[in-house]
Amino acid sequence: MSRTILVLPGDGIGPEIIAEAVKLIDALKSRHGLDVELDEATIGGAGYDAAGHPLPEETLTKARAADAVLLGAVGGPQYDALPRELRPERGLLGIRKELGLFANLRPALLYPELAEASTLKREVVEGLDIMIVRELTGGIYFGEPRGVRTREDGEREGFNTLVYREHEVERIARVAFETAMKRGKRLCSVDKANVLEVSELWREVVERVGRDYPGVELSHMYVDNAAMQLIRAPKQFDVMVTTNLFGDILSDAASMLTGSIGMLPSASLNADGQGMYEPIHGSAPDIAGQGMANSLATILSVSMLLRHSLREAALADRVDAAVGTVLRQGLRTADLARGGEAVVGTAAMGDAVVAA
């Protein structure tokens, strides 16, 4: 039985970067015998436009049945005025939760060819290779109770709940330790245990899981210090593990260190190894439809998909190598180009990777 990838182009530059990923998958099928079927559905603003909801029922049904999901991006200013439950982000949060994609892997990798694109000094970021493991289906993103209420004295107050159960911490910790085992064997767990009770439990459970991984060097860091250390000396980190919200903040900071946010893919996995793959940059409505977006983060997301969900490591290696080749050939999309460098478009970059 052939495996299925559900493709969700989404909004903004989503469709154009996904088109390049599809081009690549088609080439892997015809030239390298990759046995997959592609299906497509809507999400985010596109879901709302097509079916009145950012996560249409049909999309969810198809996603549950697929072996992997490949997502472009969601969001756009035209949806800002919609009520909260209908906004594009709800589609993204909804599919993460519904598929149980609790483990979000976000690499922050500096491509040697792009070392000058970082705003940090070369010696501070050269060789940077961090993997952030972010908890994705719990914490304050989903905690109840939540809302805005009017108090008895007539004043309004907004409230959200940060909550983690032991098993939620345990399973993300396990993914993080496993990830560290395959890399530099160092894991830094980030929390705010000097203020939050949730963090105390988090730390305790991470310690406990760590006893199963004596080969991994475990450390703990407060989130404010982690934000500082990412700027001061980011190469001290190998794998970092943290909550949904801290992971949101720190992974964006870490990716920006590389200066190549248009290059960075991500994977969100559930307990069955099913995964959703997406570039970490957003929908970039300002440049949508102009054919200038960098398609490499999406192409590298295909590589992660091949590796994690389809167990096609050899093909994933090929894709990674092809990306390295086009960078060494000097191809640069607008986000990567520095003064004087020639710029290629979304499709040309995709073609070059396929050729390589």
Place this chain on the structure above:
Amino acid sequence: MSRTILVLPGDGIGPEIIAEAVKLIDALKSRHGLDVELDEATIGGAGYDAAGHPLPEETLTKARAADAVLLGAVGGPQYDALPRELRPERGLLGIRKELGLFANLRPALLYPELAEASTLKREVVEGLDIMIVRELTGGIYFGEPRGVRTREDGEREGFNTLVYREHEVERIARVAFETAMKRGKRLCSVDKANVLEVSELWREVVERVGRDYPGVELSHMYVDNAAMQLIRAPKQFDVMVTTNLFGDILSDAASMLTGSIGMLPSASLNADGQGMYEPIHGSAPDIAGQGMANSLATILSVSMLLRHSLREAALADRVDAAVGTVLRQGLRTADLARGGEAVVGTAAMGDAVVAA
């Protein structure tokens, strides 16, 4: 009636950096007629050692009566094993809450003499001058309910509550707009309104307060993007306003951009203009007692104290100018010195400022 400053040396390098600040205040008294009385009390680990509590009753009584509080730093590894309520941080959180110090002003300023100390490229940070206005007595730091409980199914869960009432947002927004009026007239409010209901209320109230300040250009940014933008293009910011937790993270990141975290003071103010002043670096237990800590952040905290609580702007200007002078003279404590530069100690730096 003469005014009182309560001095709280605290832990780690606290006592040695506070000694230099006291030296400076004494010089201002004898040479410039500054009319203040100094009193001293314990807090943090020192409070626990002396009185069995990180915020002794006597300290709180004295603090309430004082016109301003000058704090060194709290915390040290010898207190790690204490129960949560007795740890040094509780003293700091307690005094903030008890004195109602809801407005925390944290400048991130790059001293031109120290431009090379940043890990960011010179052109990215040269001229950097951001003021972060952090809410300090609310949010998830103090929200109830909180704790770790065992559920009916036997599993434990940790929980904390993020909560803001309208008046809490309103008063911190007002401080931020007033601050922006005295500076570049641009205010960026940072939240996570695409996920959190608290942020939706926050944004609405900030907008409303903004109507009283038509001269200030108000923008909103998600916290993940703000963390990225601080690294990508930090000079886009003038004043930033945000919650207790986001402010903790972003202000540490912002201060690290300057490469001179040993240089940065902070002020925490209440509704009556009473304030607590402290360097933003911590207690640095690893270098405590060695006379090598940078005393300038504490000395600049005295300057903020003179300006905000004692309304002695002329003296504050003098202190700021003296700090500029010693930097131009080439004096550097160990944290500031780059290869080849001569290093001075804590006391010598204090003496030099007094002389200047």
